[in-house]
Amino acid sequence: MKAKHIQKALVSLFLISFFCLTGCQTGNAPANTAVNRNLPPERVDIRGSIFASRYNEGQVVLEVEGTPGQLNTRYDRAYVLVLPTAQLIGPEGRAISVSELRQGQNVSILLRGGGQGNRVGVGVARKLWVQDAF
Numbered sequence: 001m002k003a004k005h006i007q008k009a010l011v012s013l014f015l016i017s018f019f020c021l022t023g024c025q026t027g028n029a030p031a032n033t034a035v036n037r038n039l040p041p042e043r044v045d046i047r048g049s050i051f052a053s054r055y056n057e058g059q060v061v062l063e064v065e066g067t068p069g070q071l072n073t074r075y076d077r078a079y080v081l082v083l084p085t086a087q088l089i090g091p092e093g094r095a096i097s098v099s100e101l102r103q104g105q106n107v108s109i110l111l112r113g114g115g116q117g118n119r120v121g122v123g124v125a126r127k128l129w130v131q132d133a134f
């Protein structure tokens with residue numbers, strides 16, 4: 001009876017360690033290359049321009065229209081809630097505030113949330129980059 005419990009514990013420990021070790025990720029940059037952390041990653045949820053913005057009690061809802069021909073984006077259009085806790089990075093690589101977001105700016109956004117297929121995304125911004133041009 002005791003051997004069965006030990007065997008089950010070992011199998012459970014093996015499975016837990018297997019999932020923990022395979023779930024680890026390293027950076028996507030090859031070795032010996034410099035990565036600028038102020039630039040957006042190659043693949044983001046939405047990359048486009050701010051079509052409309054609505055401000056209410058410290059929160060901003062952005063409607064972002066995707067740029068045609070963008071291959072490394074998840075959505076063509078997104079409705080994004082930008083909380084004061086979101087990381088906002090300006091074109092110079094410095095942190096910016098929510099009040100600096102304007103209609104017509106080019107942005108790349110990583111979302112926390114879902115969407116409807118690959119057409120419309122709805123979510124909360126985790127990280128947002130304001131860019132000069134794509």
